[in-house]
Amino acid sequence: ALRRSKIDDETWEELEYALIGADVGVEATQELLDHLRERVRAEGMTEGSELLDALKGEMKTRLSGYDRELHHAETSPSVWLFVGVNGVGKTTTIGKVAKREIDAGRTVVMAAGDTFRAAAAEQLETWADRVGAECVRGNEGGDPSAVIYDAVERAAAINADVVLADTAGRLHTKVNLMEELRKVRRVAEKGAGTVSEVLLVLDATTGQNGLVQAQQFTEAVDLTGVVLTKLDGSAKGGIIFAIQEKLGIPVKLVGLGETVDDLVPFDPDEFVEALFA
């Protein structure tokens, strides 16, 4: 809330700090505030509260109008690929999405596509047991594409609706790992499956690197959306503003905790209100 009642330099500074502090980033913040300055001139705003409302309204407008559905393909099984850098919440998110799908009456097969990290398959298998989904895994160190291919074949055999494919965390700076991911995406469609979602899982505590991640991952595997995790913490996840504006990639889901039910659809209004709370 703006402490000053009349708009002055301190008012603008407070707004700048709120945006920067929320990881909206320098460029997006400057752009938003420059646009707001024009509106103040044009509309003759004088109160700090008017200014905050105008900024919130502007951000909400810019964040709305995106496709936030998780799409199923015309023919089953659909394949939803979960990608992202290390430790962001991909495996946990798959557990939550599986529960969501099962509650909606659909059958889910999980693919343990992280064949690299210690106990990755065991972690996913635990989630599968918890929600009542099948989990197809391979051997540690095996080919991730083969695991996902097998999972899709299994899903087709049992008439499952969706394959949730887990992948190993990887930094976009690793050329060979991004190439491996491209192959994973290609192979996921070789069999009976159709890739209808490629979701970047992004940690809300991430700073400006989040935009770089989105740029690199979409270049590699053509992202359909973002899952913003750990928004139950104090971080605001403001980097998604630039991700949506610059790359047109919508945030579809938000992770709000570590249990199976802690997943909600992304709501632009709630997000903007929380940013300034």
Added chain:
Amino acid sequence: ALSDRLEGIFARIRGRGRLSEDDVDEVLREIRLALLEADVNFRVVKNFIARVREDLVGSELSKALNPFQQVVQAVHRELINTLGGETLRITYASRPPTVVLMAGLQGSGKTTNSAKLARWFKSQGRNPLLVGADLQRPAAVEQLRTLGNQIEVPVFSEPTDPVSVARAGLAEARRLGRDVVIVDTAGRLAIDQEMMEQVRQISEAVQPHYTFLVIDAMTGQDAVNTAEAFHATLELDGVILTKLDGDARGGAALSVKEVVGKPIAFASTGEKLKDFDLFHPDRLAGRILG
């Protein structure tokens, strides 16, 4: 990069022969933007810029042959001073074992770096024991056991509760004659009162000689909140900075160092257990400046 931004300004003022107050302000504005883009917390940036201004005001820039160089050097110097200071030298407990506690947010790299640290202690001639006190994340203990096997370090855990596991792990280390104990804990939010109380109790139970906050190098503005809360609850001895093999500028490290006032002890630079070493402030300083 900061150098490009500053070059533009200096090219314009070079002809004038002396630097005015306004010129210095303009330069400092560019440095501020570069640091914010590097994820340094905006409050930390404010204090940092004030310090750099003091350096520059006293340094007779207008008389310098190459004022541009002087500014970049002043910023670089101030960054290294803030990030560095004394390297953490591990001193071992006179009555073993030396207890190390690993804490931090979810997914920051605690479990992997517990194993990396164990491997590092082995290279120093020590005999560590890993204690898996994360009983909440699915397969967390398996993860630690798998990593322990890779480096032939024993792993202790039991399905009781985190505080009891930590305590029992310490007893086990004494029983086995291990001289270092590394306690891995569950990731937790700094604003989760219950979980922060739990880690405080773990600390109370094992009285660590070293408590490390494990921080992801790509963390943004919120790093300050995290560092303050963990430091208030646990009294940190150092920070372990992870995922430095990415291209995040790493400004969170500056924020954390500023707020906690304890050394960044180690740097994790990859997914393999060998990608781990003592922290070098000069490398990070260059990276933050961009």
